[in-house]
Amino acid sequence: MSEFTPLSRRAMAARVAHDIPEGWVCNLGIGIPTLVADCLPKDREIILHSENGILGMGPSPAPEDVDPWMINAGKQNVTLLDGASLFHHADSFAMIRGGHIDLCILGAFEVAENGDIANWATSAEDAAPAVGGAMDLAVGAKRIWVVTEHTTKDGVPKLVSHCSYPLTAPGVVDRIYTNLAVIDVTSRGFEVVEIIPGLSFEALQVQTGAVLYRKEN
Numbered sequence: 770m771s772e773f774t775p776l777s778r779r780a781m782a783a784r785v786a787h788d789i790p791e792g793w794v795c796n797l798g799i800g801i802p803t804l805v806a807d808c809l810p811k812d813r814e815i816i817l818h819s820e821n822g823i824l825g826m827g828p829s830p831a832p833e834d835v836d837p838w839m840i841n842a843g844k845q846n847v848t849l850l851d852g853a854s855l856f857h858h859a860d861s862f863a864m865i866r867g868g869h870i871d872l873c874i875l876g877a878f879e880v881a882e883n884g885d886i887a888n889w890a891t892s893a894e895d896a897a898p899a900v901g902g903a904m905d906l907a908v909g910a911k912r913i914w915v916v917t918e919h920t921t922k923d924g925v926p927k928l929v930s931h932c933s934y935p936l937t938a939p940g941v942v943d944r945i946y947t948n949l950a951v952i953d954v955t956s957r958g959f960e961v962v963e964i965i966p967g968l969s970f971e972a973l974q975v976q977t978g979a980v981l982y983r984k985e986n
Contacts, residue, residue, distance in 0.1 A: 773967030775948035793871035799843040800876035820902040825853025873910035887934035907938035919947035926978030
């Protein structure tokens with residue numbers, strides 16, 4: 770059996786950051802996506818947006834530089850880059866709903882082969898879930914990338930033929946980054962762009978709940 774090491778959460782975020790083009794306005798969802806802010810290339814201008822009213826968000830602050838009033842939508846402390854702006858929550862959502870966000874990077878519980886995403890509720894707990902801005906971002910951003918582990922801790926696939934959890938939005942996901950692979954969502958389903966070293970296409974298929982296709986050149 771071949772040996773492989775799944776990517777860490779930080780490595781997954783770095784892999785996503787590598788692909789974001791110059792000049793894009795990008796919103797980072799809660800969870801692994803927030804780590805992307807610390808991994809962006811220094812030679813590329815990428816403008817980070819947070820739905821609580823920030824444009825020009827920077828990486829996480831050093832412990833001695835934490836400003837308790839400066840947080841992102843996930844209540845994590847952040848920094849501001851030169852030229853950053855702060856604005857009302859309503860203006861932030863006008864940017865989202867108006868189609869002014871080039872890319873939103875979200876976590877997910879499940880992604881279906883047709884691009885459906887479920888990332889806000891599993892009905893596994895009695896506590897009421899909170900969707901936050903995910904539904905607005907999922908339909909308002911120009912592109913949706915998902916970054917998530919390929920399976921749950923119990924080995925259940927997160928990439929599936931049909932979502933079993935309540936949908937955040939139907940048919941919106943363009944690309945998925947996992948700890949095992951990079952996968953595009955296309956008209957025929959999941960197309961594998963990249964697999965981590967040591968893992969075969971066949972072994973990746975075993976850990977996926979839908980048919981995988983090799984990327985066409």
